[in-house]
Amino acid sequence: MEGLTDKVIIITGASEGIGRALALALAPLGCKLVLSARNESRLLSLAHEIANQGADPLVFAADVTSQTQCKELVETAIEHFGRLDILVNNAGMTMWSKFDELNELDILDRIMQVNYFGPTYLTHAALPELKKNQGQVVIVASVAGLTGVPTRSGYAASKHAVIGFFDSLRIELADDNVAVTTICPDFVLSEIHKRALGANGQPLGATPMQESKLLTAEECAKMMVPVISSRGRLLITSLRGRLGRLLKLFAPRLIDKIARRAIASGH
Ligand SMILES: NC(=O)c1ccc[n+]([C@@H]2O[C@H](COP(=O)([O-])OP(=O)(O)OC[C@H]3O[C@@H](n4cnc5c(N)ncnc54)[C@H](OP(=O)(O)O)[C@@H]3O)[C@@H](O)[C@H]2O)c1
Known part of the structure; x- marks a missing residue:
């Protein structure tokens, strides 16, 4: 992972879950981290934890839905560390409702704003x-960007969009030798499932997932680090996700069944 030493890296969605775990995995490698999300106090507590390991991150x-704030984030990172090497577009949110049961259609806009427009704004600035x-x-992104997922139609749409964009x-x-690395996690234990918007547009508050069967955010981050370090093209964290790409072409009804079963079983 020597390639990451001294790299200046912005991580969005660093206050929770995968982003937080990634920051904790990158800090010991000598990266200069810029931690971003909306919840400043959680970012400060993460920065404190990282500072105890000898690094000095910027919060x-x-x-990410604000173009102005995206520009300010990039400008502040460059001003503080003198350069920017890697942008990790990780902030995201999801939903949990069948489409015809949605009472609030602006859930679809909100998810698209965070998961699709946010990364485009920030990347343009960087x-x-x-x-x-x-x-x-x-x-x-997500394995939901590679296949359909029931109860996640708006989320899957945003992740398909972001994969197509990147x-x-x-x-x-x-020709500019700027690498683009797409990460497609399968289910990961994080806050996203509790925060998923239900049919009424409010967070579920409790997770519908079988948490003990999920990859942890730390395990996911550990898989991401070598792929980022080697400037890899794509990481799909699960076997079913990797096989799913082929099944979609050759046995599309089977991948639909697998997606249906994954949501029904919560893992
Ligand atoms: N967990 C999974 O099963 C899973 C699977 C596949 C892909 N993913 C993807 O992995 C990424 C990270 O998700 P996670 O599972 O770690 O979720 P999480 O624990 O809910 O963390 C999401 C992060 O995004 C930030 N965020 C949300 N809205 C934001 C906004 N408008 N502006 C800036 N930051 C915002 C949150 O911080 P604040 O609330 O402080 O802003 C939080 O730090 C997402 O893109 C998600 O789609 C997750």
Whole structure:
């Protein structure tokens, strides 16, 4: 992982779950971290934990749905550390409702704003600096960006959108030697399931998942680090996710069944 030493890395969604675990995994490698999310006090407590390991991260609270705040985040990171090498677009949110049971259709807009528009705003702000440094954009998408998932239609749509966007950007940036790394986690134990918006537009508050059977955020982060370090193209964290890509082509009804079963069983 020597490739990551001294790299200046922005991580969005660093206050919880996968983003937080990734920050804790990167800090000991000598990375200069910029921790972002909306909840500043949780970011400060993470920064404190990281500082105890000898690193000195920057905290910048920002909402990725605001173009202005995305620009300020990038500017502040560059001002503070003098450069930017890697942008990890990780902030995200989800839903948990069948489409025809939704009472609040703006759930779909909210999810698209955070999961799709947010990464595009932030990446646009960061690109001049990333091009200068032959840097890297990491997008934390989902296996829901590779296949349909019942009760997650709006989430799956946002993740398909973001994968399509960053697959296109990868080609645009090839001559600039800016890498684009797509991470597709399967279910991970984090806050996202409790925070998922239900049919009425409110967070569920309790997880519908079988938590003991999920990959932990720390395990997910551990899988991500070598892929980021080697500027890899794609990480799919589960075997069913990897097989699912082939099944979608050759046995699409089977992958639909697997997705239905995964949601019904909660793991
Ligand atoms: N957990 C899974 O099963 C799973 C599976 C596949 C993909 N993923 C993806 O992994 C990424 C991380 O999710 P997670 O599971 O770690 O979820 P999480 O524990 O709920 O963390 C989500 C993070 O995103 C931040 N966030 C949410 N809305 C934001 C906004 N508008 N602006 C800035 N930050 C915002 C949250 O912080 P604040 O509330 O402080 O802003 C939090 O730090 C997401 O993109 C998710 O879609 C997760």
